[in-house]
Amino acid sequence: PDWQFLEEVGPTFIPLTVDYLVIAGGGGGGVGGPGAGGYRTSFGTGNINGGLTPVENTLTLSASTAYTIVVGTGGAGIVGNGTGVQSASGSDSVFSSITSTGGGGAGTAGASGSFNAGVAGGSGGGSHNSASAGAAVTNPVQGFAGAVQGGCCGGGGGGAGGPGNANTNGGVGLNSSITGTQTSYAGGGGGYPSGGASFGGGASGGNGTGSNATPNTGAGGGSGINGGRGGSGVVILRYPSAYTINTTQIGTNLSSTNNNSVSGYTITTIICANS
Numbered sequence: 001p002d003w004q005f006l007e008e009v010g011p012t013f014i015p016l017t018v019d020y021l022v023i024a025g026g027g028g029g030g031v032g033g034p035g036a037g038g039y040r041t042s043f044g045t046g047n048i049n050g051g052l053t054p055v056e057n058t059l060t061l062s063a064s065t066a067y068t069i070v071v072g073t074g075g076a077g078i079v080g081n082g083t084g085v086q087s088a089s090g091s092d093s094v095f096s097s098i099t100s101t102g103g104g105g106a107g108t109a110g111a112s113g114s115f116n117a118g119v120a121g122g123s124g125g126g127s128h129n130s131a132s133a134g135a136a137v138t139n140p141v142q143g144f145a146g147a148v149q150g151g152c153c154g155g156g157g158g159g160a161g162g163p164g165n166a167n168t169n170g171g172v173g174l175n176s177s178i179t180g181t182q183t184s185y186a187g188g189g190g191g192y193p194s195g196g197a198s199f200g201g202g203a204s205g206g207n208g209t210g211s212n213a214t215p216n217t218g219a220g221g222g223s224g225i226n227g228g229r230g231g232s233g234v235v236i237l238r239y240p241s242a243y244t245i246n247t248t249q250i251g252t253n254l255s256s257t258n259n260n261s262v263s264g265y266t267i268t269t270i271i272c273a274n275s
Contacts, residue, residue, distance in 0.1 A: 014242045014243075016060065016061045016063055016239060016240070016243055017058050017059070017060050017061075017239065017240070018059045018237055018239045019042045019058050019059075019237070019238040020040075020041065020042055020043070020095055020098060020236065020237055020238075021039075021040075021043060021176050021234070021236040022038075022041070022093050022094070022095050022099075022233075022235050022236075023037050023039050023040075023093060023100055023185050023186055023218035023233045023234050024037030024038045024072040024091065024092050024093040024100040024101055024121075024142075024233045025037050025073045025074040025090025025093070025218060025230055025232050025233045026074050026075065026090045026102075026103040026186070026218050026219045026220040026221060026233075027074075027075045027087065027088070027089045027090050027105040027121060027157060027220050027221065028074065028075035028076045028078065028087040028089075028105055028106065028221050028229055028230050029078065029106050029192075029210060029220070029221040029223035029224060029227025029228045029230075030077065030078045030086075030087040030105065030106035030107055030125070030154070030192075031115065031127065031128055031153075031223055032106040032118050032125055032127040032133065032146060032147075032148075032149075032154030032156070032157065032164075032192075032223060033106055033126040033146065033147075033154060033155065033156040033157035033164055033168065033169075033170045033189035033190045033191040033222070033223050034075065034090075034103055034118075034125045034126075034146075034157045034188070034220035034221055034223070034227075034230055035089075035106075035118070035121045035123035035124045035125045035134055035146055035158045035164075035188055035189075035220055036103045036122065036123040036143055036157065036158065036170075036171070036173065036187055036189075036219055036220050037072060037093065037100060037102055037103040037121070037123070037143075037218030037233050038092075038093075038100035038101040038121070038123070038137065038142030038143055038160075038186075038218075039100065039160035039173075039174055039185060039186045039218065040100045040140070040142055041055055041056065041176060041178065042055055042057060042058045043178040043238060049142075050100075050122065050123075050141065050143045050174065050186070051160070052161065056098075056140075059096060059097070059098075061096065063243065066249070067096045068095070069094065069235055069270055070091075070093055070094035071093050071232065071233050071234060071254055072091035072093040072218075072232065072233040072272075073090065073232050073233075073272060074091075074212075074215070074229045074230030074232050074233075075087060075089045075090045075091075075102065075221070075229065075230045076227075076229055077210065077221050077223070077224075077226060077229055077230075078108050078227040080225065080226065081108055081109040081224075082109045082110070083110075084109075084110035084111055084114070084116070085108065086105055086108055087108055087119075087125075088105050089102045089103060089119050089121050090121065090122075090218070093218075093233040093234070095237070100122055100218075101121055101122040101137045101142060102121050102233075103121045103122050103158075103186075103188075103218065103230055104118055104120050104122075104123065104124040104125035104157070104158075105118070105119040105121075105125050106118055106119075106146075106154065106157060106189065106191070106220075106223050106227060107119075107125060107126060107127025107128060107133070107134075107146075108227075109128070115128040115130050115131040117132045117133070118131070118133040118134035118148075118155075119134045120135045120136070120137065121136070121137065121143075122137060122160075122186075123136050123142070123143030123144050123145070123157060123160060123164075123186070123220070124136050124143075124144070124145040124146040124157070124158045124164075125146045125220075126146035126147045126148065126149070126154050126155035126158075126168075126223075127148050127149075127155060128148065128149065128150070128153070128154050128155075129148040129155075131148075132148070133146035133148045133155055133164065134157075136158055142160070143158050143159060143160045143186065144159060144160070144161075144163040144171050146163070146171075147163060147164035147191075148166065149167065152192075153191055153192060153193060154191030154223055155168060155191050156168055156169045156171060156188050156189070156190055156191050157189040157190075157191070157220040158170075158171045158188050159171030159174075159187045159219075160172075160173050160174040160185065160186035161174040161186075162188075164191070168190055168191035168192070169190055169191075170188030170190045170220055171188035172187060172188075173185050173186045173188075173217075173219065174186060176236075178236050178267065179261075179267050179269065180259075180261045180267065181261075184217075185217050185219070185234070186217065186218040186219060187213075187219045187220070188219075188220045189213065189220025189221050189223060189228070189230070190222055191223050192224050192225075193209075193224070207222045209222060209224050210223065210224025210226050210227055212228040212229045212231075213228060213230050213231035214231050215231050216231065216234045217231040217232075217234070218230075218231055218234065232271065233272070234270070235269075236268070236269050236270075237267070238265050238266075238267045239265065239266060239268075240264065240265060240266075241264055241265055241266045245258070245268050247268070247270070250270065253273045254270055254271070254272055254273070255271060255272075255273065256268055256270045256271075257269050
């Protein structure tokens with residue numbers, strides 16, 4: 001998209017400062033719970049960014065300039081555990097110089113009692129304890145690692161606000177008020193056969209019965225014999241209402257909505273058509 005300046009207030013030009021929330025697609029379910037998509041934000045104060053790290057710097061951009069936007073899709077879950085096939089990780093989301101990493105796919109069961117490891121990602125996928133869990137990426141940190149669990153079960157996937165749980169629960173997501181309404185995003189998926197990850201605000205990680213995660217939240221899917229799909233990501237931009245954004249070139253699988261519920265600001269939310 002690009003922005004156009006609409007007005008000046010007195011002699012002072014209003015800079016195009018843009019706060020963002022960029023969340024990648026969540027991983028797909030297997031035996032372990034998959035990881036949530038990476039969570040990066042400049043909005044708010046304190047350690048409320050992915051991995052409980054400090055919020056990032058607001059971007060100062062130029063009007064009449066095009067900037068890249070990509071919204072990551074959720075990863076597909078495994079179809080029939082025991083095949084040895086790895087569940088898919090989520091896809092990255094991008095805004096300008098900010099890239100959030102897709103959530104790690106869950107560890108899966110292979111032939112003859114073997115297990116695949118959870119996959120690293122924005123948050124890492126969980127696994128059975130005969131294989132390692134997926135780590136969270138560190139450059140920058142965007143979430144937490146998955147967990148391992150013994151017996152027949154899989155540990156939970158990591159979430160933006162906490163690690164996966166060895167008792168199969170997914171890691172918690174994080175709340176954001178960038179739209180003016182507090183909403184939770186990027187919860188980890190629950191491991192098989194029990195547990196779950198429903199963290200409020202519609203950001204529901206799939207539970208241990210193979211359910212799909214809620215779209216547009218970056219949450220991890222649920223694990224099971226057939227794993228659930230991870231939730232697609234989202235890009236949310238908050239900028240002075242003196243500007244208007246042109247999203248006519250954002251691509252056929254993306255859609256955008258604007259709201260002006262916060263005085264002085266426009267909030268543009270961009271989602272993808274694929275869950």
